[in-house]
Amino acid sequence: MKAEEVLYFTQREEEFATLLMDIGIKRNVAKVLVYLANTDEATSREIERGTDLRQPEVSIAMRFLKEKKWINSRESKAESKGRPVKIYSLAKPINDIIDIIEKNKKKEVDNQLALIEKARGLIS
Numbered sequence: 323m324k325a326e327e328v329l330y331f332t333q334r335e336e337e338f339a340t341l342l343m344d345i346g347i348k349r350n351v352a353k354v355l356v357y358l359a360n361t362d363e364a365t366s367r368e369i370e371r372g373t374d375l376r377q378p379e380v381s382i383a384m385r386f387l388k389e390k391k392w393i394n395s396r397e398s399k400a401e402s403k404g405r406p407v408k409i410y411s412l413a414k415p416i417n418d419i420i421d422i423i424e425k426n427k428k429k430e431v432d433n434q435l436a437l438i439e440k441a442r443g444l445i446s
Contacts, residue, residue, distance in 0.1 A: 330372055335360060345423060350375055350383040359416040363409050392419050
């Protein structure tokens, strides 16, 4: 059997993931983002272990992150027979991703405020 080093969240990384969730990022996506922000690249199996998420949860998070173009993926031939292993990494620095999240949240707030103003206009 081959020895593997599995990365686990520190208290600081848990806090970071919790902040992302409080902002409105889904739990699975937040955990995967934090995990990838702290490693150069990782297989989905490493992500599963390090984030304590199940395989379907990781897959759903990866689909969301790919749609946003926040991650890159490549395939690596497995050591044994079978399917190639997908290896993931962030496509942009985590600070750039946070900036994108911030812009989207500001846009949401502006839209909500515009609706409030429209509602006020209907009252008068």
